[in-house]
Amino acid sequence: MTEREETLVQLVEAVRRFTREVLLPAEAIVEKTNEIPEHVVRGLKDLGLFGMTVPEEYGGLGLSMFEEASLVFEVCYAQPAFRSFFGTTNGVGTLGILNYGTEEQKRKYLPQLASGQMMASFALTEPDSGSDAASLTTRAVRDGDHYVINGTKRFITNAIHAGVFTVFARTAPKEAGAGGISAFLVERGTPGLTVTKPYEKMGFAGSHESDVIFEDVRVPASAMLGAEGTGFKNAMKSLDHARLHMSAVATGLCQRLLDEGVRYATERKQFGKPIASFQLIQALLADSQAEAFAARAMVERAARDKDAGKSITKEAACCKYFATEAAGRIADRMLQVHGGNGYIKEYAIERLYRDVRLLRIYEGTSQILQIITARELIREHESGALS
16 A cells, blocks of 8 residues: 555544444434534544645645545544534535635635634525526625625525635626626625524434525625635535535435444344344345445545546546435335334434435435436536437
8 A cells, every 4th residue: 555545544443433422322412402512522522524625735644535424424424414523524515715716815724614613604595596506696796895695595504603704796797697606705704704503303313404694795806715706616626525524415315324233233133033034134134234335436436537537527426326315215124123123213314204304305416416416427428428
């Protein structure tokens, strides 16, 4: 192995140990309090997980996509809220700055984000603009050396913690669709910015999603991220990465769900023997193992393609669609393995079953991902890329 590969092995082992020794025991606390305990936050910072995607020159780990996925597999063996706490800072909250920010913006924000001193949020979704993100109505109007932002963003993860928001707003109101959208870095505490009380959700305890309201929020023109009118393009590039990241989240949960089912099936006895000896139970386990294995293989392949500089829009959509749908099917099967016990809160499967349901919705619904996959496939065929 190369020195970098050896370092990755050591880091994966450290994260695996942290997950088993710290995160798993904290799951019940998070479910009860809806908060990530401070000792967990310190541990995440100490491991450098807030800076996974941030280059070393700005204080991060500078991981490749494959390396990032390898760590996410391990962290997401525990309930997904732990990953959510640092995930938006690493992903969509940071990638725009990294890919399109000025050097001044990078120096100002990335070191703080990498250390966990500051958290970031990605403010794209609106009450009437979800899957059709390009129809957003939040506006940013030029006023001298500033822009004035008005609008409402919805379901913004970690908004109550964020120190900086990447906000997407329409700067060309007469231009419909993606072309008139720009991105801005808006700091917490800016007059007119309000974060509402987090939503009460079906699952994902410990992960907080809120509305963010902008009422005549004035930001300097230097707060624009990238060129005017390129915000939506920037967002979509970040989302390709985010979707592959979420595929790794789902893959880690697939393994946890399967392990919970296997453990229960080997311990639970009926008719004088473990239910794992019954072939119909074995079929549930086998189908789940096949899907978990396939999800991991897909994510690892797509991650290596991204690291090689290839376009992964289609591959990221395929991975996110397959891995999150697989997690849902595995959760359902493993609850079935648990029988009535799976429906009570004493068992982890009850909580995990609720948690994984969200994965098929955010960062692109399964239906949107089907459309993206088909669109890219057809485009490749028409361009002659497919033989």
